[in-house]
Amino acid sequence: MSPRRETELPPASSPCLAAAAAALIAGCAVGPGYHRPALGLPDGWRPPAPSEDSLRPFFDSLRTSRDTLLPPGTDTARVPFTYDTSRAGLRADSAARLRWVELLADSVLRHLVDTALEANRDVRTARAVIDEFRAQYRATRGALLPDLSANGTGGRNQVQFGTFGAQTFNVYKATADARWEVDLWGRLRRATQAAHADLLAQEENRRAVELSLIGDVATAYINLRASDLDLEIARRTLESRQQTLALARQRLEHGLISELDVRQFEAEAASPAASVAQFERAVAQQENALSVLVGHTPAAIARGRSLTQLVTRIPIPAGVPAALLTERPDVRSAAAELRAATARIGVAEGEWLPAITLTGEYGTQSTQFSQWFGSQTNIWQAFVGVSLPLFTEGRPGGGEQVNIARARAQQARARYEQTVLVALREVEDALVALRTAQDETTAQQRQAVALRRALELATVRYQNGVSSYLDVLDAQRSLFSAELALTQAERDQLVDAVALYRAVGAGWPAPQDRGPGR
Template sequence: MRIVRVLLPALMVAGCVSPGERAAAPPAASVAPPAAWRTPLTGTAPVTADWWTAFGDPALTALVTRALANNVDIAVAAARVEEARAAEALSRAQLLPQIGGQLPETQGQTLSPLGTPSRAIGAQPGVTASFDLDLFGRLRLASRAARAQLLTTEAARDTVRLATASTAASGYITLRALDQRLAIARATLAARADALRIARRRYETGYSSRLEYRQAQAEYAATEQLVPQAELAIARQENALSLLAGDTPGAIARGQPLDRLRVPAIPVGLPADLLRRRPDIYQAEQALVAADLSLDSQRAAFLPNLLLTGSAGVVLSTALKNPVGIFSLGASILAPLFDGGRLAAQADAATARRDQAAFAYRRTALTAFREVDDALAGAQRTAQQAAALDAQVAATRGAVGNASNRYRAGYSSYIEQLDAQRSLLAAELSLVQASADRLTSYVALYQAMGGGWTGAERR
């Protein structure tokens, strides 16, 4: 099953794209995640808020929810959004008049008509104002670039959220696979203990050689080391998931076993438009918008700029009978005449950054198609592998039963039973890994699709 290869017009065009409107950022970490964990994009369907519930495990849902609420990386990304929002507000403030007040106080001496010196105290309160007319849109372009940069930062935050949810889901699947590997190791160890007991009795009664007894001892020890190995892997996986959820290392609640997790159904003919919901694609798009607007702003810096200034106030002094009103109006035209090539170099640098953003945009789109195809192929091939391994496990269990009966009846040596048991252990562990890989492929597909799909989006 492969995604319909309908290239999005916006995905492959290395040009300027108008920034879309996005909602305000959600609260910072350490709070419950919002219902819509992704900021909605203009012209796209809403992202499924709880795609991880498709696996049918309440413990998995609780883990992902806690990770989205308390993850430290999400909190850092949210703080970056607030910084970008403040920068965007600062750029918008440059478009408004700047008004200030002053209240200077003066002291000095004056001479009366009779030549008698006297001390005078005065004050000159007033208001000053300045306004940049921005004739060629330099400030307006800079403000729009800051807006696009804000949208880029919001998309980067959403990328972190999606990655956190996917990592939590795949980490939980890995944990349940490790649990099943531990259960298999313990069950196999119990079988090895039974075989060791039989080999000891047969050796002590003289029915078998010391070689078979030593082989049984060695096989028991080889299986015994699998138990602490699996327990160590489980402890490390639990600590990793606790860190992801913003907690101190500790146990992780379990829900359904690995073989009881539901496998989501993939609809046929998924449209390529779903990829526009990926936050990394939107991030690359807005980064290109910001770079393009920054280039236009640098080009506008070559043109003259008109600045209006004015002030008004009164002069209050003990040397004057009545206050004196003063005001001033002025305008200044600033134009670059010779700057040693600074503006040209800045424009060249902005052009290079715009080109880099365009190529990064194209690379992100191509990577998205690859990740979707990889996930679809992984879901399909791992399902086939798991089916084959399931048949192998069933056949190997029958072989172990036959070999055990032959060994107890004295028709075969212990090595025949030992080979069958080894084959069964390897097949069971491979089946667990294939089942985990299959479920992880679905998590990767959800992530590659930008958060899943709904029935209304099928073709």
């Protein structure tokens, strides 16, 4: 692990004059400059556990030999999952820049994601928040410029001049006024930097909402296609068991089996029938959830590729974690929040120092309206104002505001460091989940292929009177469970792939640090 570098903050007890002198000598603003904390990050991802390496030949043998159990002419569309063991993993930088549509390559999913990004209410809220902070930044930046105003008055006055009596006269006055706080110590510049960083943080929060939404839509679509496949398996199993039940009834009519055998087959046919109802309910509910995610009322969802078609080899990126984590919007947002908190220390320190204000007025004033804008009625005035806090919040100088600002900066730094650590953990978790999910899918596929062949053999033996109905029932139960487990494994593998791309912040290019006023 590399050594840590901390953001150095001057002590809270630094006197006002020292801060002012440092600012003037350096020609910069008061307060500490921003430095993103450097965390000790590993040079690469954790390698597979030794047990995984020891089992690698076994999983490789499953991948290469699973189709040998299939009889000629068998449809292998259910198990198209293949590996290219010679293919190198993606580089970290290229993996972090793959779009979600490249991850799953489904035109329907691509349309759902695009629709969600336009219509989802959470995204709209995040964009509106950015508009709010952009306006706040412009308002804060405007404090660096002079305030200009135009004023006009007209009225009638009476003035008492002692024994000379009262004098009554009209007064007409029109002036242009200017006021400018000289940002000698950089307090206003620090406030502008803080507002700028706040805006950047909100832009990253918007990216986080969009990234989360893309992942949620992709996961919901995967769940929907998994339920579709579960429903297809349940219906196919129900049809197969109904055929077996019809065959059993024929054998009962010929006295070849007992009524007990028929009742057993009837009971077995009821199990997938109940599953059909269960999966139909799941499909409808997942369609409703996906509709809301894309910003629509609950409705039917179009279908694209099947779950099995979506399951392809997902290369595992290998590289330095820092190169991936910089793409995550939550990490970038935490860094922007630390930048804002650091700048606000300078704002608080600037409150200790004298505030110098220039004010001026130029215009015309007359007691007669007809001479209001004559050459003899011009007036002007200019002032320099100095304001210095002496006793604020129960103590001399700037009170406790500097201590508050420093504490908040320390909090922001700790949140940034924690965000990076959590991001690193999420990437590591997603990597191991995807790697093991691939092996799990391979094993489940091999099991399903073997059990499908076992059912075919058991059915033939039962029809020929070689084996009992119990062999057929056991084979049917085992195959039904194995196919559902395979669907779950394929679903988990795709969800783990989505989790990995979400963890590295992929799918949505990180914006450059641009001027937020645009």
